[in-house]
Amino acid sequence: MKSTRENLGNIVYSCYSQLSRQGEHFVSDHVLSYQIAGDLTFNDGINDYSATDGSIRFLRRNQLLKFTKIPPANGDFKSLSIYLDQQILKDFSLEYGLTCEKKQLSQPLLLINENVLFKNFMESLLVYQLSDQLSDKRLVELKIKELLILLLQYDPELKNILFDFNEPGKINIEAFMNKNYHFNVNLDRFAYLTGRSLATFKRDFEKVFNATPGKWLLQKRLQEAHYLLEKGKMASDIYMDLGFEDLSHFSFVFKKQYGLSPSKILS
Template identity: 65%
Template structure:
């Protein structure tokens, strides 16, 4: 695996299938697929890519990433991160603000054009020349990217320049949808519009247990269902259920159900 990055720009190259451990997307991200495929999943829907795909991934999302090389080429992608600081500076300078409720889509396909093609090619040329150590150049390329996005779809301003934090939402529905994401509790708290302390307090009131215990039980119950009913192999599901390694998953599964997950379908 190879990654080259300078602050807000990341060039990635993977020779084997990779699943990212970090599922929280903190910044709006413009993603370009050079080769291979990148499949995103928000827990309800998958968003597969293809070579040449250009997509805007919205901030404050929980997403799973599967990076798949093709038979002939490694996985390669270019990611451009638009931080809140960069977008706020742009908003102040150009007087562009959000004035409508943003679209709900977590992943938005961007129709490429000659301007975007030239922009992406220039980014790849700069990467090859190792020119992203110049912060002034990075800042210039970020602003160019924002302008191109607004030119391609003016409605994107309601996404890019929406600086509001997540509002308080239904805790039970959110956790039942997102329990399989392996993120820290403070991420869950933030995305449900709560401080960590209020998240823990509301959680115990709602579920009559701590978040850590509930998450473990929920993931194990789902694992048992997938293995016994769907005949899934433990090695195929443990990452998708939020476990970091197979040995820990097998240990906790056996402790809970009295049998190793690998023995159930034998």
């Protein structure tokens, strides 16, 4: 599979020639991405969100997403992403006197449609990327400042997302895990997103589920796999969606649990 991922610090250019199901992704920083070509589908554990070529999307930090990159017919999937890390935002906040005034609840992503200013901004980045000008950190810093100003002009309330530097608060662990068990991320990610240290997460988890996180996650994923296989799904189509890293490992633990290989489960 031909693929290119050009990392220019806070700006990343991606190019894929074949369908790429990259599974789980912990979004640690806010990201603004321009879909140059192809389609991208996100899933936050409940809903699907689609981004087609030409679209611009803003993803908020501290969330779990699955995503699938779909190249156009006879072409490559291409995107350009700008990562807004916490230090950049803190510096901007101090320079311009901007603060978060209230907790802003939002969807996992915001689609910015048919906006000439953002489109021109992204096209200017592409020109710089193609001419190798984005290797100049000074230029990157200026372009990120420009982007933040555009975002705040587009929606002033975004300051309550961009400049909220608080870490996730303690939330209901049972509801969170039942929504997100199929994300294949380390336990420390689950702990962080539920507002706990890893040790506290493990202790609270066992109080709620009467099992260790590792054992519960495996059982929960296998139960869902069994249900989907009975509905006629193929093992190769579901193992990644349920948080298993590879098909062979999924088949092994499934047979160990149920005494049959996934292919023997009939609808």
